[in-house]
Amino acid sequence: MMRLTPISNLMAKPSFLPPFMFGLLFATFEVILSAKYPSFTVDQSALLALKSHITHDPHNFLATNWSTSTSVCNWIGVTCGSRHHRVTALNLSSMDLTGTISSQLGNLSFLAWLDIHQNSFHGSLPIELTNLRSMKYLDFGNNSFNGEIPSWFGCFTKLQRLSLYLNNFIGVIPSTLGNLSKLEKLSLGGNQISGRIPNSLFKCKELKYLSLYNNSLEGSIPTEIGNLTLLDTLYLGDNHLKDAAANAINSAAMVESVIHVCFLEPQEMTPPPRMKIHPLVDA
Secondary structure, eight states: OOOOOOHHHHHHSOOOOOHHHHHHHHHHHHHHHHHHOGGGTHHHHHHHHHHHTEEEOTTOHHHHHOOTTSOGGGSTTEEEOTTTOOEEEEEOTTSOOEEOOOGGGGGOTTOOEEEOOSSEEEEOOOGGGGGOTTOOEEEOOSSEEEEEOOGGGGGOTTOOEEEOOSSEEEEOOOGGGGGOTTOOEEEOOSSEEEEOOOGGGGGOTTOOEEEOOSSEEEEOOOGGGGGOTTOOEEEOOSSEEOTHHHHHHHTSOOOSOEEEOOSSOGGGOOOOTTOEEEOOOOO
16 A cells, blocks of 8 residues: 655655756746846847947946846846836946947837946947937937937937037038927037038927037028027037028027027127027037
8 A cells, every 4th residue: 555645744854956956947937037028138138238349447337237147127327117127228427438339239129218428439320229219318428429420310200319419420410300300409519510500400399409519510500490499508609600690590489588699799699589698608
């Protein structure tokens, strides 16, 4: 007759899994978690690729924190959405990082906020960033990016802020920026941009802040600037703009605003009613 072991005896004798079983269970758990939350694979790979493009991390922000032993949602500078656990924001500003932007960054398909200003990133911007169709905030200011301003910035139809100031961009302002109907702030100052200000730029009727100072822009400001009825800050100094620019601003339908116009002294202009003209201050 088969003898059954009493349940009380089984409970009294705790059993232990062999070490390899713990490893197997952990691996299985990670696979299940990765299937449920893609950030464990796609987003992690994208951020690790960016990390590999960093050649100097003097404060060891990424070197010590961006580790596969922790979730990307706990990494410094990373914010994840609560629903899908995908990376929605990346803020690496003022970390004194040196490096280039990896093309894999374009795989962060839920990314809506990217701020890397005040570092030493250089090179050109990879076209793979066009995959970031949820982007609302882009700040690449105060780095050393070069080449022409990509025309594909115009595909970010949800973009509200675009800051490329204090870099080494050359060429003209892309006319495709006129596609950014939700853009509120555009900062291109301190580059080597030439040519004329495109008329299409003034299709961005939500613009409140426009900075084009310290470039090599020429010609006059299109009268279409009058379409920017929400504009309250305008920096145009240190360019080669003609005096006709003043006429364009004088005729603009901008009232009850504080306008910083810096290509002429305030007394040289006759502002529209209730418009205040202030001299240049740092943008």
